[in-house]
Amino acid sequence: MEDFTEDVLAFVETVPPGRVVTYGLVADVLGRGGPRQVGRTMALEGPAVPWWRVVRANGTLPAHLMTDAQARWRTEGTPVVRGRVDVARALWTPDA
């Protein structure tokens, strides 16, 4: 099987601008791993992909990333409410 890391990065790259996916969704789509593994992978390889398109289930990200992420969401036109992603409207899935 492929490296978990490669799978995560490959999937994140397929997320279109203005849309986001949650950590749990990534793990679910890959069919393995879990939210924490996805998060750990992003912490290591995040800089190599559009990491701001991967958010927590509540539409936020760790404090040290919020500032940068908000600027990018604004640039891409991602649905944001009170500083956090409106997951209900922005969530993206390879199927839908």
Next chain:
DNA sequence: CGTGTGACTGGGC
């Protein structure tokens, strides 16, 4: 091969 650790999540109080 056992342990600790983590950009998480969902449920309970």
Next chain:
DNA sequence: GGCCCAGCCACAC
């Protein structure tokens, strides 16, 4: 709205 807890699995030691 918040805090705590248990489950999750890949990776480094």
